[in-house]
Amino acid sequence: MSTSDRDVVVTGLGATTPLGGDVASTWEALLAGRSGVSRLTDDWAKDFPAQLVAALASDPASQIDRVRARRLDRSQQVAVIAAEEAWAHSGAADAGVASERIAVVFGTGIGGALTLLGQDDVLEEKGPKRVSPFTIPMLMPNGPAAAVGLAVGARGGVHAPVSACASGAEAIRWGLDLLRFDRADVVIVGGTEACVHPLPMAGFAAMRAMSTRNDEPERASRPFDKGRDGFVLGEGAAALVLERAGSAAARGARVHARLAGAGATADGYDLVAPHPEGEGAARAIGAALRDAGLSPTDIGHVNAHATSTPVGDTAEAAAIRSAVGEHAMVSATKSQTGHLLGAAGALESVFTILALREQVVPATANLDDPDDDAAVQALDIVRREPRKASFDAAVNDSFGFGGHNIALVFTTA
Numbered sequence: 299m300s301t302s303d304r305d306v307v308v309t310g311l312g313a314t315t316p317l318g319g320d321v322a323s324t325w326e327a328l329l330a331g332r333s334g335v336s337r338l339t340d341d342w343a344k345d346f347p348a349q350l351v352a353a354l355a356s357d358p359a360s361q362i363d364r365v366r367a368r369r370l371d372r373s374q375q376v377a378v379i380a381a382e383e384a385w386a387h388s389g390a391a392d393a394g395v396a397s398e399r400i401a402v403v404f405g406t407g408i409g410g411a412l413t414l415l416g417q418d419d420v421l422e423e424k425g426p427k428r429v430s431p432f433t434i435p436m437l438m439p440n441g442p443a444a445a446v447g448l449a450v451g452a453r454g455g456v457h458a459p460v461s462a463c464a465s466g467a468e469a470i471r472w473g474l475d476l477l478r479f480d481r482a483d484v485v486i487v488g489g490t491e492a493c494v495h496p497l498p499m500a501g502f503a504a505m506r507a508m509s510t511r512n513d514e515p516e517r518a519s520r521p522f523d524k525g526r527d528g529f530v531l532g533e534g535a536a537a538l539v540l541e542r543a544g545s546a547a548a549r550g551a552r553v554h555a556r557l558a559g560a561g562a563t564a565d566g567y568d569l570v571a572p573h574p575e576g577e578g579a580a581r582a583i584g585a586a587l588r589d590a591g592l593s594p595t596d597i598g599h600v601n602a603h604a605t606s607t608p609v610g611d612t613a614e615a616a617a618i619r620s621a622v623g624e625h626a627m628v629s630a631t632k633s634q635t636g637h638l639l640g641a642a643g644a645l646e647s648v649f650t651i652l653a654l655r656e657q658v659v660p661a662t663a664n665l666d667d668p669d670d671d672a673a674v675q676a677l678d679i680v681r682r683e684p685r686k687a688s689f690d691a692a693v694n695d696s697f698g699f700g701g702h703n704i705a706l707v708f709t710t711a
Contacts, residue, residue, distance in 0.1 A: 598689020
């Protein structure tokens, strides 16, 4: 395969998020500074220390047909919605690609938690004969990828990376490799998560990972801010359609960006805490830059993972400063979307691509008083208003429990 044939481009985008039911409404809300965070009103949440979520803006059961919705976990429903939008957006369905050459890579951090926990309640309350026959395919973590594969008729392989909050980004990296090694001609990649439930909420709260700023929902997620106290749990999905540049050009497809490189590392430091100096994260960014054939000075924008945890944000700031430098414009979009766990890297890749395409960098909400940490102070974090700028390359980085680090480099088409 020639060097030019190894160029991989993005021809389709899809999403359903706390900000909107599709890509256009989500992007519009992001640039307008709207928040997807609200306070839970369920009875079970009233005694919880953390009562905030970033719930979906659109009910997924209303976006797909009733029969299919009943047979899919919520995480699978949103995966299918995002993937079908990206697939239709790409025009690949009309390109005559053989189904054996269409692949899917769709990640999740937790998978069908709502089905697992809900059917356990059915078992305890009504007995084994009342448990749904769809329980296993609805709870399995490869279920979203399988559902997407069925939705688009993919027979070239269906894969499901599970690497906590790096899952969506790892799916994109995996799709890049499938195309580069000529194992597929078109790959639908992305991530999904839907686990707003008492048990995950209680578990994250027990780790002191979640914000307890319950009286100020829209101001609770505050990446890099001195007053940050944890993330807000979000739900949703995002998807991209990837293909080789030559194939996209041959069919006249609109290209939104080029996926120029990817890097993956492991911290080897702690199961949940990042390396305090972001060493593994910096290596992932460096590997992605080398893969893309770019230098740090080429990067104009970084969409940061920035979950709003005290230790995570400073470690990431150190990594960005080390691997990219202090010149790049940094955005932390979880300030508006909350943390979508396994879908975060996919959604933030969509934001990175749109920032490149539209030449506008989203602002970081709620950053009123930047942390005193030297790396945070050194970075050019976009605040208050989106910033119009001219740049040709951007990085999206994602990290997950277990020490997973993924960095992706996108360039203009």
